Amino acid sequence: INFDQAGAVEIASKTGRFVNSFFIAKPVIDADVVINLPKFKAHSAAVYTGAVKNVFGCIPGLRKAEYHKMAPSPEDFGEIIADIHLACGINLNILDGIIGMEGAGPTAGNPKELGYLLMSADALALDRVAIEMIGLDLTQVPILRQAESLKVGEADLDRIEVVGDTKEIPRVDFQIPASVNRRGSGLALRGIINFFKVRPKVNLKKCKHCQTCVGSCPVEVIDNKTKEIDYQRCIECLCCHELCPYQAVELKRSNPIAGIILPLASKFGHGKRKS
Secondary structure, three states: OOOOOOOEEEEEOOOOOOOOEEEEEHHHHHOOOOEEOOEEEEEOOOEEEOHHHHHHHHOOOOHHHHHHHHOOOHHHHHHHHHHHHHHHOOOEEEEEEEEEEEOOOOOOOEEEEEEEEEEEOOHHHHHHHHHHHOOOOHHHOHHHHHHHHOOOOOOOHHHOOOOOOOOOOOOOOOOOOOOOOOOOOOOOOHHHHHHHOEEEEEOOOOOOOOOHHHHHOOOOOEOOOOOOEOOOOOOOOOHHHHHOOOOOEEEEEOOOOHHHHHHHHHHHHHHHOOO
């Protein structure tokens, strides 16, 4: 079903902080049962995406760009995602981690064979277990942190029962975005985020001039001809990076020194961790 052509239903926002209502694809509202089927992915902006983030696909058409524009920070965007999740009424979440994507996801990363399938009626509980598998916690995933604050589901591991092939949460080797540090790293401090942050840049050698990046930019800061990005106005939503079908929009560190320091610090941090 093409959500962009199937019509939309206006649903009142639970928080009302950014919008009074959302327009959800009509088939989602009309269905007797809605099953959410996300992939297990790293995400260059959101760090990790799974069951909670996947419901953004229930927003049809260009309204996705509008929401990115009105909530440019990861924290604010996380609140919008959580609000949409509350509006959609998902019945079952199945996270496909048979083969996930690590690194510079959600489209320019590398396939990663994990061999896991996670299911739950609680999207947040599912995602909380998933990030535990790859060594992350809620403080590092803004969307899930906001989902917890808006009571989308359960985030306390002590209150989440794991059943199936394993009774304990397994640990997997998984490359998270280079701009994020795992638990236990001394660099995981908010005061240096700007030093290590990345920003999108179009690689003209890969670019096919399909204009996907230009059309997907919610604040219209990518030049149609040169593909230069006005970083003074860019809100760093990374829609251009996510949607480019040729992986021509690359993420470059705004501070080149960070590209030298971060790998060394990350190596040191991993060496200090206990298995």
